[in-house]
Amino acid sequence: MIVSRDYKAGYTIMYKKFSIAMSILAGLSFNSALKAAEHGDVVSNMAEAVRYSTISYQDRQKINYKEFDGFLQFLRSTYPLVFSELRIEVVSDYSLIITWQGKDAGLNPILFDAHYDVVPVEVGTEHEWSYPAFDGTVADGYLWGRGSIDDKASVIAYLESVEALLKEKYQPDRTLVFSIAHDEEVGGENGAANIAKQFEDRGINFEYMVAEGGLVIEGHPLVESDFMALIALAEKTFVTVTLRVSGKGGHSSTPVKDNAIARLAEAVNRLHNNPLEPQLVSPVTDMLEVIGEQVGGFKGFMMKNQWLSEPLLIAEMTQDEATNALVRSTTAVTMFNAGIKANVIPQKAEAKVNFRLLPGYTPEQLVKDVKGIIDDAKVEVDYESWKPSPEVADMNGEGYARLKSVISEVLPEVTVVPGMMTATTDSPHYANLTKNIYRFHPYTLHADDVDKVHGTDERISIKSLKDAVTLSKALIKSAARP
Numbered sequence: 001m002i003v004s005r006d007y008k009a010g011y012t013i014m015y016k017k018f019s020i021a022m023s024i025l026a027g028l029s030f031n032s033a034l035k036a037a038e039h040g041d042v043v044s045n046m047a048e049a050v051r052y053s054t055i056s057y058q059d060r061q062k063i064n065y066k067e068f069d070g071f072l073q074f075l076r077s078t079y080p081l082v083f084s085e086l087r088i089e090v091v092s093d094y095s096l097i098i099t100w101q102g103k104d105a106g107l108n109p110i111l112f113d114a115h116y117d118v119v120p121v122e123v124g125t126e127h128e129w130s131y132p133a134f135d136g137t138v139a140d141g142y143l144w145g146r147g148s149i150d151d152k153a154s155v156i157a158y159l160e161s162v163e164a165l166l167k168e169k170y171q172p173d174r175t176l177v178f179s180i181a182h183d184e185e186v187g188g189e190n191g192a193a194n195i196a197k198q199f200e201d202r203g204i205n206f207e208y209m210v211a212e213g214g215l216v217i218e219g220h221p222l223v224e225s226d227f228m229a230l231i232a233l234a235e236k237t238f239v240t241v242t243l244r245v246s247g248k249g250g251h252s253s254t255p256v257k258d259n260a261i262a263r264l265a266e267a268v269n270r271l272h273n274n275p276l277e278p279q280l281v282s283p284v285t286d287m288l289e290v291i292g293e294q295v296g297g298f299k300g301f302m303m304k305n306q307w308l309s310e311p312l313l314i315a316e317m318t319q320d321e322a323t324n325a326l327v328r329s330t331t332a333v334t335m336f337n338a339g340i341k342a343n344v345i346p347q348k349a350e351a352k353v354n355f356r357l358l359p360g361y362t363p364e365q366l367v368k369d370v371k372g373i374i375d376d377a378k379v380e381v382d383y384e385s386w387k388p389s390p391e392v393a394d395m396n397g398e399g400y401a402r403l404k405s406v407i408s409e410v411l412p413e414v415t416v417v418p419g420m421m422t423a424t425t426d427s428p429h430y431a432n433l434t435k436n437i438y439r440f441h442p443y444t445l446h447a448d449d450v451d452k453v454h455g456t457d458e459r460i461s462i463k464s465l466k467d468a469v470t471l472s473k474a475l476i477k478s479a480a481r482p
């Protein structure tokens with residue numbers, strides 16, 4: 001492991017020297033822009049989109065809004081029909097609501113949601129990228145860069161599609177609304193929250209919403225050989241539990257028995273070593289059923305007959321980190337703060353543990369269970385829950401049927417499967433506006449590339465990017481029908 005890391009670092013340094021030389025000769029951004037242009041408009045537009053470092057920081061003081069202005073200006077000049085023919089509203093300075101009025105005002109509108117802010121590149125890992133994170137380089141059949149998947153690919157795919165449809169003089173029967181948010185990565189308190197408020201004030205009820213979360217995945221641990229289009233019907237609830245311990249502090253030369261760090265460490269250890277009970281709940285039960293139908297054989301029989309095979313399925317799914325998160329409310333110890341000086345025993349220690357709850361499991365019940373596991377009355381337990389998750393969407397609903405038939409038409413090799421999102425998105429902000437939030441964005445990703453999305457070497461294949469436009473155009477037309 002260490003050898004290959006060193007090798008990679010060496011390689012990157014060599015690459016860097018080479019690319020600096022190249023940039024002196026030709027100008028790096030000109031070079032990559034040229035390469036991107038060879039692949040057609042969507043690729044060069046997407047490459048340009050990546051070049052705006054629209055980074056969301058938890059500390060909002062650090063956000064460079066010039067990049068956000070630049071990005072919005074780029075959208076305006078790249079999609080002139082969208083911005084001249086449709087109704088554009090700017091929310092909280094940097095988010096957009098784009099409304100395409102349908103011919104039949106009696107039909108409930110449909111909402112497509114995406115975001116263009118991105119997460120930062122972790123300080124110290126910049127050199128590990130094969131190509132710089134904000135250069136928008138096209139190479140090896142991929143477009144590389146932060147945001148190339150999450151979530152600029154959807155923003156660009158939607159706008160490319162709408163621009164093309166407007167050029168064709170297409171007119172929707174049903175009103176279509178696109179929300180392009182700017183702070184999803186830090187909770188959406190300015191973007192999605194205010195967009196949703198506008199809709200609520202106008203009394204809008206969406207027939208369904210297409211949101212971030214699902215995608216077409218290749219090589220998923222449940223069906224390795226196939227492509228699966230996951231339409232996430234639900235997402236887990238985000239809860240952070242704070243543990244606090246007060247102890248008898250003092251000088252480290254005369255140690256006390258009641259040490260706050262030691263007591264807290266024990267509580268944290270108990271939580272880490274005693275994960276919450278795994279269980280199969282909807283929509284994971286539906287997911288297994290549909291996959292079971294697809295894979296057939298003994299494995300398929302087991303997936304379809306959960307009354308019989310539940311313990312075995314759970315035993316297998318808890319072995320893999322990705323599938324474990326589907327059958328369990330997960331526990332992750334994320335922060336531990338105590339002590340001010342090496343020779344001072346602190347009087348207080350605090351830790352944070354982040355839980356992601358399965359549908360149906362409440363934060364109140366979680367806190368009871370956490371107290372039970374810790375089993376120490378001297379550890380104070382507090383919690384903070386992010387917005388409650390929207391209800392589980394209906395897989396027998398009209399929206400699901402439309403998504404499914406469009407995906408099967410455009411990508412016939414793909415199996416459409418209902419799923420559950422294990423991370424959180426902007427969707428909870430929209431919970432009161434529709435009963436059915438279908439989390440699906442139109443790109444394909446290999447399972448091996450999933451970790452790259454918030455990590456190093458985020459990338460989208462050129463094929464996936466082009467398919468994303470075809471697919472979103474079809475999704476939009478299907479949504480626009482009465």
Ligand SMILES: [Zn+2]
Nearest residue numbers: 150151184212
């Ligand atoms: Zn995202």
